[in-house]
Amino acid sequence: MNKLIILVATVAIIFACGNDTSKSTTSTTSSAKKAIASVDGKAVYQKNCIACHGVNGDMGVSGAANLAESKLTLAERITVLKNGREGTAMVSYSSLLDEDEMKAVAEYTLKLGQ
Ligand code: HEC
Missing domain, CATH: 1.20.5 (Single alpha-helices involved in coiled-coils or other helix-helix interfaces)
Known part of the structure; x- marks a missing residue:
């Protein structure tokens, strides 16, 4: 037992x-x-980009380009993020975001036009 x-x-x-x-x-x-x-591109976008580009990419604050209608490719968008556009409110994000974050947020902006 x-x-x-x-x-x-x-x-x-x-x-x-x-x-x-x-x-x-x-x-x-x-x-x-x-x-x-992978990095959440939407979260990166909401934190860093909507102030000028807006939730849908078309707000145009400070002369911000309409991302929903932008014809730039993914690679071109990443380049804009890395270098910024001199003389505009679009500054370089290379000190704020790492490579993965820039790629993820650029991919997210491509979806805004869909
Ligand atoms: C302070 C305002 C501001 C913020 C914040 C901002 N942008 Fe911009 N962005 C601009 C302006 C202004 C332009 C247009 C520059 C020009 O006239 O060439 C632009 C242009 C762009 C372009 C080029 C589009 C095209 O078709 O030429 C991309 C891509 C872009 N922004 C992505 C982003 C992303 C992604 C973020 C967040 C990480 C961001 N921007 C944050 C102001 C801003």
Whole structure:
């Protein structure tokens, strides 16, 4: 009888540990995914760009170009972000955003015209 109780207890402990392990593995995996997930271009846009370009890209504050109608390619948009446009309110973002953020936000601006 004692043996049975010990066996049941052991199985219960193993089961509990197994459960814990799978739980922590799942959460580790999802936080790891978050860490390597690509940058949220929309969030970057909302933080840095809407003041002039507006939520839909067409607000035109301070002479801002209409991003919804812009014909620039992705690469050209990234170049604008890196260098800015001299003599305009469009300044260089290379000190504020890293490469991934500039690419993500440029990709997001392409969607504004769709
Ligand atoms: C302070 C106002 C301001 C902010 C903030 C701003 N821009 Fe601009 N942006 C401008 C102006 C002004 C122009 C037009 C420059 C010109 O006349 O060549 C422009 C032009 C552009 C262009 C070129 C479009 C084209 O067709 O010529 C892109 C792309 C662009 N901005 C993207 C962004 C992104 C992305 C952000 C946020 C990271 C941003 N801008 C933040 C003012 C701003």
